[in-house]
Amino acid sequence: xxxxxxxxxxxxxxxxxxxxxxxxxxxxxxxxxxxxxxxxxxxxxxxxxxxxxxxxxxxxxxxxxxxxxxxxxxxxxxxxxxxxxxxxxxxxxxxxxxxxxxxxxxxxxxxxxxxxxxxxxxxxxxxxxxxxxxxxxxxx
Numbered sequence: 001x002x003x004x005x006x007x008x009x010x011x012x013x014x015x016x017x018x019x020x021x022x023x024x025x026x027x028x029x030x031x032x033x034x035x036x037x038x039x040x041x042x043x044x045x046x047x048x049x050x051x052x053x054x055x056x057x058x059x060x061x062x063x064x065x066x067x068x069x070x071x072x073x074x075x076x077x078x079x080x081x082x083x084x085x086x087x088x089x090x091x092x093x094x095x096x097x098x099x100x101x102x103x104x105x106x107x108x109x110x111x112x113x114x115x116x117x118x119x120x121x122x123x124x125x126x127x128x129x130x131x132x133x134x135x136x137x138x139x140x
Contacts (some may be wrong), residue, residue, distance in 0.1 A: 014053035015104060018065050021045045025078045029088060032116070036081050041113040043123070044074050048096065049104045065100050073099060085110045085126035094128045105131045 022127070027040045046067050055064035073095045082088055089108040096106050109127040
């Protein structure tokens, strides 16, 4: 049974951070043609802020960001070869926004392990954050 106080919270904004960290993929991305032929190991981390008052109070999956769907979006984007990590991160954020209107902000970090830079480097990383309200205004 929901108390009067809990019902009042429904009228206020309740945000939550939902994240998937270090999802691993083997994929074929890179500026150089050779990178797209031999492939590499990548890690993706996604952090989303979303309004989840209804989901939190009613225990309903359809009222929140389903992180299984978030994983599938990352997997789909990683399957299409691209030249730049920036493009991968941007593509993921756009698909997340199109899939979940309740997302307020999304941050996607894409790491390429052992990048071909001519020296020892554990990983190269691009981290992109977008606000859905600003995105809708910019591209409406």
